[in-house]
Amino acid sequence: MAFNDYEAVIGLEIHVQLQTNSKIFSADSAAFGAADNENISPVSVGMPGTLPVLNERAVEFSVRTGLALNCAIRKHSVFARKQYFYPDLPKGYQISQFDQPICENGYLEFYVGNEKRKVSITRAHMEEDAGKSTHHGDYSLINLNRAGVPLLEIVSGPEMTSPQEAAEYAREMRKVVRYLGVCDGNLEEGSLRCDCNVSVKRKGETKLGTKVEIKNINSFRFIEKAIEYEIQRQIDCKETGEAIVQETRLYDPDKNRTFSMRSKEDAHDYRYFPDPDLLPLVLEQSYIDQMRSALPELPSVRADRFVKSLGLPEYDAQTLTQEKEIADYFEVAAQASGNPKASANWIMTDLMRELNDSKTEIGNSPVSAQSLAEMIQLIDKGTISGKIAKTVFAEMWTTQKDPASIVKEKGLTQITDTSAIEKMIDAIMTANPAQVAEYRSGKEKVFGYFVGQTMKASKGQASPEVVNELLKKKLKGE
């Protein structure tokens, strides 16, 4: 996408809901989907006299994420009060981190098409989520189930330049937190929320333009569309001389537009100060080292390995590493079959299609990675053809039987016996003298017809290579 004489500057703030059992500062459940106000406690509703106590797993998940994002982990971090009035924030302040966040100065690498990008992570800080309010004209209703759910807010540097890049950054971030098992990455349920800061400037200008924050985006496609719209809107403002106001705008996917939120008076005067209810969080180097050594292989590293040591094309490597479970499945199949590329193909086409159609998680696939590998070996040994394998695969999916017994029971072994195939070809040529004459007069297109007929006569079991070879000979009259 080109913006003529302008450049866009984009930064993302991603709120990651950490999937702990209990809330960040109290023991009420952090589960999604409970009944109205079912998961609340005196702490999370902000009763006077209650005190917050930090959840150790929220710390662990934050450190893990920070390390995976190549951040420095602060050994001494401090919680601060961010003060504003809103009824879904029962204490009148949000416990967050301000000048001493737990993670700082990292980066995330990802691909935009075939191009590798590296975007810096300025900081990632821990905070508590607010509740949820719904508005009904002359009153509002408050559900505090979400109040106190642990969040890690990950802030990128303002260094992305296109809507596509921003969307890929967000996709990669989702992959990372899912690989780490710290967040389910569900945008619709709000466990991953993305705010986009966008500004434009003339090409070559060093001074950044006025930045606008876009909220309320719940899909990666909408991140791209919302930013695209916003860049164009700001360029139009610049062209017509209209001032760009620093504000928060909401994205409306139905209209594909951003709208100005009514600006709040005294917005952004949060008067942060260290929360006296919480002591500094001190982490030992040994704890950080232990977290680092327990990190799983991350998706981008894994994709590189699939390309370099297993010889997969970049596209396959990217597709297979989208989800950790799929990559795990692939590795088992590739190892057991000794044929990574065939394993990749079967997983990306037939297996994915069946999984999607039946809405089955790969972990519950009726075809195990081991069975798929056995089937690939049957193809590679020439026992069955690739075409028959489709039938075998379908049978494996429905019956969960192993491929060798299916081939045996159904008599699907490939016919490689040339004399048997020759007999079929002879019969077909005798039955179709006109087509034979056509072929011999130079119309070689008709060859496909003979291949089809022979495969049909063999019920698909003839080896296609043998059929091709014999047909050529026989049609030429050799």
Add this chain to the structure above:
Amino acid sequence: MLTKENVEKVAQLARLKLTEAELAAIQNQLSAVLENFEQIAQVDTKDVSPLVTPTEITQTLRADVAEVFSSERLLETAPEKSGNLFKVPPVV
């Protein structure tokens, strides 16, 4: 000395409604507090790291175990509710 506008802003941020007399009184009191801080600010703290808490104690963590509280009891304390939701004056 804090200006009257400073005090009005702080009051607004804290959602406090002050009478003219209260404004004047608070203006004096807050100014006195700030003057005291100015005095403290005279101390040379070049080689002193910022103090977040006055003790050496650090955070004690809680195991991530969920417990059930009686949300009914908490809802009972609400001045107004609708079903199991807290009902508040309109905010948009």
